[in-house]
Amino acid sequence: MDGHKFESLEVIVDDEQGLIVERTIALRPYPALKLFRDAMYERLKDKLPPDVWDYPAEA
Template identity: 90%
Template sequence: MDGHKIESLEVIVDNEQGLIVERTIALRPYPAVKLFRDAMYASLKDKLPPDVWDYATP
């Protein structure tokens, strides 16, 4: 992103029918991920529901 490397890991869990039941994505380092998120937000903020941009904490 803007010359910064982003590393990612994706874990997909499927059920017996082969359907995806869980998907987890991890990205790093944070400064590059923030640049990516900010660019995606600017591009998609009016096309996706507001809760997509929130990270729920317990």
């Protein structure tokens, strides 16, 4: 992203029918990921629901 590299890992868990029941994505390093997130937000903020952009903090 803008010349910064980032790495990703995706884990997909399926059931007996082959349907996806869980999907986890991890990305790093954070500074490059933040650039990517900010760029995607500008392009998609009006097309996706607001809760897509926030990660709720647990109490």
